[in-house]
Amino acid sequence: MALQNYIRLDDALCAYVRTHQSGAGDPLFLDLREETMRLGAVAEMMIPEEEAALLSILVGTMRAQRAIEIGTFTGASGRAIARGLTEGGKLLSLDRSEEWTRIARAFWRRAGVDDRIELRLGPALSSLEELEADSSFDFAFVDADKTSYEAYYEALLPRMRPGGLLVFDNMLREGRVLGGDLRHDPDTEAIARLNDKLREDSRIEGVLLPVADGIYLCRKKRQEWDLLPE
Ligand SMILES: C[S@@+](CC[C@H](N)C(=O)[O-])C[C@H]1O[C@@H](n2cnc3c(N)ncnc32)[C@H](O)[C@@H]1O
Numbered sequence: 001m002a003l004q005n006y007i008r009l010d011d012a013l014c015a016y017v018r019t020h021q022s023g024a025g026d027p028l029f030l031d032l033r034e035e036t037m038r039l040g041a042v043a044e045m046m047i048p049e050e051e052a053a054l055l056s057i058l059v060g061t062m063r064a065q066r067a068i069e070i071g072t073f074t075g076a077s078g079r080a081i082a083r084g085l086t087e088g089g090k091l092l093s094l095d096r097s098e099e100w101t102r103i104a105r106a107f108w109r110r111a112g113v114d115d116r117i118e119l120r121l122g123p124a125l126s127s128l129e130e131l132e133a134d135s136s137f138d139f140a141f142v143d144a145d146k147t148s149y150e151a152y153y154e155a156l157l158p159r160m161r162p163g164g165l166l167v168f169d170n171m172l173r174e175g176r177v178l179g180g181d182l183r184h185d186p187d188t189e190a191i192a193r194l195n196d197k198l199r200e201d202s203r204i205e206g207v208l209l210p211v212a213d214g215i216y217l218c219r220k221k222r223q224e225w226d227l228l229p230e
Contacts, residue, residue, distance in 0.1 A: 003080045007164055007212075008081055011188075012226070014076070018048065018049055020049055021049070021051065021067075022035050023053065023163070024049070024164065026049070028079075028110065029052065030047050030104075031114050031131070031204065032074060032075065032076060032146075033046060033076075035074065035103060036073075036074045036076075036103070039074075039100070042100075045073050045148075046073060046074060046076050047076050047143065048168065048212050049079050050056060050073070051169075051215065052077065052079070052080035053226065054215075055080040055081055055084065055141060055167070056080045056081070056084040056212060058167070059081050059084030059139050059142075062138060062139065062164075063086050064084065064086065064138035064139040064164075065085060065086050065088065065089040065138055066089065066092075066135075066136065066138050067081050067082075067085060067089070067090070067091045067137060067139040067140065067141070068091070068093075068137045068139075068140045068141075068156070069081060069091065069093050069140070069141040069143065070094045070095075070124045070140075070141070070142045070143065070144045070152055071094070071124075071141075071142065071144035071148065071169075072093045072095035072100070072104050072119060073095065073097075073100050073101075073104065074100055074101075074103040075101070075103060075105070075107040075108055076107075076141060077105025077141055077226070078091060078106065078113075079111045080092045081139065081141060082108070082113035082116045083111070085116060089116060089180070090116055090117070090118065091116055092116065092135075093119045093120070094119075094120050094124045094144075095119070095144070096124070098121060098228045101119055101121065103121065104119070109183055113166060118227070124144055124145075124148070125151055125155065128152070128156070131159070135159060136159050136161050136185070137156070137159055137160055137161065137164060138160075139164060139165050139166075139167075140156050140160060140165070140166045140167065141163060141165070141167045142156070142167065142169065143168075143169035143170070145187075146170065146187035146190050147187060147190045148189050149168060149190060149194050150166070150190065150193065150194050150197065153166070153194065153218075154167075157204075161218040161220070162220055162222040162223075163219065163220065163222055165166060165217060165220075166204070166217075166218040166219075166220065167215055167216070167217055167218070168216040169196070169212070169213065169214075169215055170191065170213045171191055171194075171195060171208055171213070171214035171216040172210065172213055172214025173187065173191050173192075173213065174213060176188040177191060177192045177214075180194070192198045195208065195215075195216065198218060201218075202221075203220065203221060204219060204220055206219070
């Protein structure tokens with residue numbers, strides 16, 4: 001007998017989830033969403049507020065000081081990460097769009113986190129290659145072009161401190177990872193391959209969470225034997 005120990009979210013339940021978190025209905029977040037929606041269909045790329053809340057809690061819980069994100073867009077995830085950092089903490093935010101990140105910069109100023117964030121513009125892989133030799137991170141969030149996720153993973157993992165957390169967004173691709181006729185796009189193929197790879201990767205402990213469009217949490221092990229099998 002299969003246990004049905006999970007729940008399917010419909011619109012009403014999703015709205016319930018969103019209205020039952022600390023700071024639900026945060027006017028700054030709602031303003032940013034409104035401004036982002038004026039950009040048209042691309043607005044769908046903005047993370048939802050429960051994901052923003054989760055990022056802040058994760059960053060705060062691990063007392064992260066140095067964080068990096070790939071995929072700034074209009075700034076929602078950047079603010080969420082920055083507000084969770086410990087005193088003196090810094091976020092390096094990477095994107096290639098001048099237009100969208102102009103909105104992010106203004107939003108961060110308004111939210112009072114601009115002094116904790118450095119934005120670098122350009123193709124993210126080049127920005128990663130150009131990082132200072134001694135740059136390392138406690139926390140990383142990846143939310144950009146899906147076909148580069150694996151390359152981002154391999155570039156970031158050596159720079160994560162042992163015990164550090166790497167978070168990938170859109171790892172369910174609205175269910176398309178299940179395959180069949182649905183999986184025929186390069187982005188979903190890339191994500192499905194990465195999900196398989198992360199499951200087998202002994203350098204991390206990972207879990208795929210059905211939050212928003214699926215987020216994969218990867219904690220870099222301190223040692224190969226960090227988490228002993230039960
Ligand atoms: C899904 S959006 C990020 C959403 C954002 N994290 C948020 O909280 O709303 C993806 C972003 O990745 C950026 N991007 C896509 N491919 C990129 C690349 N190769 N290098 C740098 N940025 C890239 C896009 O410009 C876009 O702003």
